[in-house]
Amino acid sequence: MKKRLYSVSILTALLSLFMLSCNLDGAGIFLSQSQAQVVPADDEIDTVDRIINVDTGIMYIQQGLIIKLRDISDDESSWEEVTALNGTVNSAVHAGSSYYIALNDYNENDTTIYELTTALSTTTEIVDGVTPSVVSDIDLGSLFEDGTHAFALYLDGTDVKLTALDGPVTGTIISGADMTPSTDSFSLYEGTTSHLFVTVSDASGDRSSYYGTYDGTTLSSFNLLDPDTITGIESYLVGGTIFGTDFFLYTKEGDVLRTAVSGFSPTTSTFTSVLADDLSLDLDDTRSSGIPTVQVTGSDTDIYALIAGNSSLYMINLTDAAAGTVTPTEPTADAGNYYYNFSSSQVLDFYDTSGVADWSFFVSTSGSSVLEVTLEDAPSEKL
Amino acid sequence: MKRSVYHISILLVCLMLSAGSLYAQSESDAEVTESQGFIYRYDTGDTMFTFDAGPYLPLFVLLPEGDTFYNAITDNTYLGGNASMGFEAFLNRRVSLGFELGYTFSYAKDTTLYTAVPFLGNLSYYALQGDIDIPLTIGVGVIYNSYGEQSFLSPFFLKPEIGVIWNFNDNWGLGVDTSYWFVPEIYTGDNSNKTALYNAVSAKLTLQYRQ
Numbered sequence: 001m002k003k004r005l006y007s008v009s010i011l012t013a014l015l016s017l018f019m020l021s022c023n024l025d026g027a028g029i030f031l032s033q034s035q036a037q038v039v040p041a042d043d044e045i046d047t048v049d050r051i052i053n054v055d056t057g058i059m060y061i062q063q064g065l066i067i068k069l070r071d072i073s074d075d076e077s078s079w080e081e082v083t084a085l086n087g088t089v090n091s092a093v094h095a096g097s098s099y100y101i102a103l104n105d106y107n108e109n110d111t112t113i114y115e116l117t118t119a120l121s122t123t124t125e126i127v128d129g130v131t132p133s134v135v136s137d138i139d140l141g142s143l144f145e146d147g148t149h150a151f152a153l154y155l156d157g158t159d160v161k162l163t164a165l166d167g168p169v170t171g172t173i174i175s176g177a178d179m180t181p182s183t184d185s186f187s188l189y190e191g192t193t194s195h196l197f198v199t200v201s202d203a204s205g206d207r208s209s210y211y212g213t214y215d216g217t218t219l220s221s222f223n224l225l226d227p228d229t230i231t232g233i234e235s236y237l238v239g240g241t242i243f244g245t246d247f248f249l250y251t252k253e254g255d256v257l258r259t260a261v262s263g264f265s266p267t268t269s270t271f272t273s274v275l276a277d278d279l280s281l282d283l284d285d286t287r288s289s290g291i292p293t294v295q296v297t298g299s300d301t302d303i304y305a306l307i308a309g310n311s312s313l314y315m316i317n318l319t320d321a322a323a324g325t326v327t328p329t330e331p332t333a334d335a336g337n338y339y340y341n342f343s344s345s346q347v348l349d350f351y352d353t354s355g356v357a358d359w360s361f362f363v364s365t366s367g368s369s370v371l372e373v374t375l376e377d378a379p380s381e382k383l
Numbered sequence: 384m385k386r387s388v389y390h391i392s393i394l395l396v397c398l399m400l401s402a403g404s405l406y407a408q409s410e411s412d413a414e415v416t417e418s419q420g421f422i423y424r425y426d427t428g429d430t431m432f433t434f435d436a437g438p439y440l441p442l443f444v445l446l447p448e449g450d451t452f453y454n455a456i457t458d459n460t461y462l463g464g465n466a467s468m469g470f471e472a473f474l475n476r477r478v479s480l481g482f483e484l485g486y487t488f489s490y491a492k493d494t495t496l497y498t499a500v501p502f503l504g505n506l507s508y509y510a511l512q513g514d515i516d517i518p519l520t521i522g523v524g525v526i527y528n529s530y531g532e533q534s535f536l537s538p539f540f541l542k543p544e545i546g547v548i549w550n551f552n553d554n555w556g557l558g559v560d561t562s563y564w565f566v567p568e569i570y571t572g573d574n575s576n577k578t579a580l581y582n583a584v585s586a587k588l589t590l591q592y593r594q
Contacts, residue, residue, distance in 0.1 A: 029530040
């Protein structure tokens with residue numbers, strides 16, 4: 001009897017020790033299993049380059065050289081291709097109430113941008129000479145938008161030009177042999193003005209950012225953001241966001257610079273780095289319309305920017321950054337939270353459905369097509 | 384991880400020792416007797432070793448704090464496998480008590496590996512015995528779960544089981560059994576939303592040796 005009690009005591013003690021040594025801090029093993037999804041091989045992933053628009057339950061996306069749409073309010077629906085287009089899709093955006101679709105005429109230097117003011121459908125036809133076109137037969141560098149206005153940056157002879165497509169209004173950014181438009185350009189809309197940060201490459205491949213504005217009628221002249229005179233900019237800008245009264249602009253080197261929107265001037269404004277301790281983000285991969293960024297509200301009620309890095313997602317506290325420096329963090333891929341299902345993928349695009357800093361947005365990634373985020377503490381769901 | 388392996392090793396050694404002290408082993412006379420129309424193959428003190436292996440299928444989780452209570456996971460996981468070995472001793476002619484140690488694995492659809500090491504005490508009732516045994520078993524124990532980099536020890540785990548064994552000679556039997564796995568993963572406080580009640584099923588080919 002004594003021997004049995006002794007054995008049972010040892011067993012109980014060892015079991016207790018073992019339990020204490022295990023991870024009891026919330027692994028969520030079975031919850032994680034219940035959310036596991038097939039990870040297709042790289043060559044099987046239909047990655048979505050751009051979430052073009054979501055309108056009355058229909059999502060429009062660009063996948064490579066084609067446009068697809070789907071009724072995302074219907075779980076049983078599938079992606080369908082818009083097939084009756086006069087050429088392959090170079091890129092497509094939605095701004096204001098129009099779709100702007102850039103079609104290659106099977107020649108990369110021969111692109112025409114068509115404007116469609118009605119909703120796209122799988123049978124939408126674009127017919128050359130019939131469908132209204134904004135600019136024709138251009139060498140397109142970038143087609144980008146800020147939600148309100150859309151812009152085409154292209155090469156015309158030796159001129160790098162930009163057209164505000166809803167005007168259309170065209171201006172010349174810079175002229176010169178071997179100057180080429182770059183894909184890093186982006187626009188930030190505030191009040192009634194689009195703030196354009198346009199990137200141009202020179203003969204040696206070095207890129208520079210130019211700044212101009214568009215108010216729906218007038219396109220301003222463009223001025224260089226000169227790395228020689230602006231502290232903080234070493235080469236060019238790759239993206240940004242507006243919070244409060246400030247721009248937060250991302251440099252190619254991964255710094256985040258704060259500067260006031262009101263009265264902004266590339267020659268006289270003051271730029272302040274908001275990242276503490278000379279930290280930097282890994283950002284320099286080219287994306288459409290700048291580095292994808294979406295604003296959310298943290299559990300501390302501060303506003304955060306989620307910024308898509310090359311291999312990581314960064315969080316920056318904009319509320320704190322408006323007045324000082326901050327340390328960027330990477331969200332934890334916790335079982336059951338929004339990030340878990342795409343934490344191992346690169347974010348390719350965000351589409352903010354609400355336009356306010358909540359947790360309601362779509363995200364396309366390198367590891368899946370499109371996921372819908374609804375809450376910070378709820379798993380994102382693949383469409 | 385090293386610490387966990389160390390603990391498991393010590394645990395197993397102690398369990399083997401204590402099992403030995405709980406039951407006096409007896410030589411089998413393999414005598415089949417009949418009483419009141421029931422055939423008895425086993426007698427008090429008889430002991431058996433069991434070896435099993437077969438497929439393992441996660442079925443569903445219940446999430447008491449989740450957005451949806453019931454989550455089928457057959458689409459989230461692949462068919463896995465499990466193997467175990469056990470020892471049992473008869474308390475009387477129809478009921479045995481024993482223990483079982485196993486290893487279970489399955490891959491989630493994102494290729495994350497789930498493994499589990501269950502250790503449980505089994506109480507078996509032999510509804511039929513003779514050339515064919517039908518043991519009904521209820522197992523209660525602990526199970527150490529690992530999923531990717533995460534781990535969790537479920538201090539309570541339930542596994543009811545039914546088997547059919549053909550005793551092809553005095554010492555050896557061969558058969559099949561199927562088990563239902565109920566594994567709670569319970570958290571409190573901030574992590575209570577991760578509380579899950581896991582349900583799975585396994586089927587095994589069983590080889591049995593009677594001493």
